[in-house]
Amino acid sequence: MATPSRRAGAAVALVLAAAGCAGGTEPAAPTTTTTTAVDAVTACTNQLAYWAREALRNARDTGLDYQEMGLSGDQYDALLALLGKARELGAQATPNWIAEQAKAACTRLAAAPSTSHAPGWP
Helix, strand or coil: CCCHHHHHHHHHHHHHHHHHHCCCCCCCCCCCCCCCCCCHHHHHHHHHHHHHHHHHCCCHHHHCCCCCCCCCHHHHHHHHHHHHHHHHHHHHCCHHHHHHHHHHHHHHHHHCCCCCCCCCCC
16 A cells, blocks of 8 residues: 555646646747848859869869869850959959959850850769
C-alpha cells in the first residue's frame, strides 16, 4: 500500500507532467527572412570586376576557364576586352575604372541578345 507521502509525490509529478505538456497562451511569432535579389547587371559587374582585378594582380586562380569562373561566353569575351584595355592603360586602370568598364560592358550585354545559353557548364 502506498504511503501518503508517496501519493503526494505521485500527484505532484502528475501535475508537473501535465503542466509541461500544456502549450503557451500565445503562438510563437513566425520568423521571417528577407533576401534581396541582385539584378543581372550588378551580378555581372561584380563578376567581371572581380576577375579583372584578379587577373591584373596575377592571382594564382586566374588560369580558370570561363565556366570555372561562372561566366557566360559573352561575359568572358567582355572580360578579355576589359583586360586588354586595362593592360594598355597600366597603372591608370584603377579599381574604379575597372568597375565602370565592367558595368558598361554588362549593361551592353543585358541589352543585347545573348549568344550563350547560361553561365558555367551548359
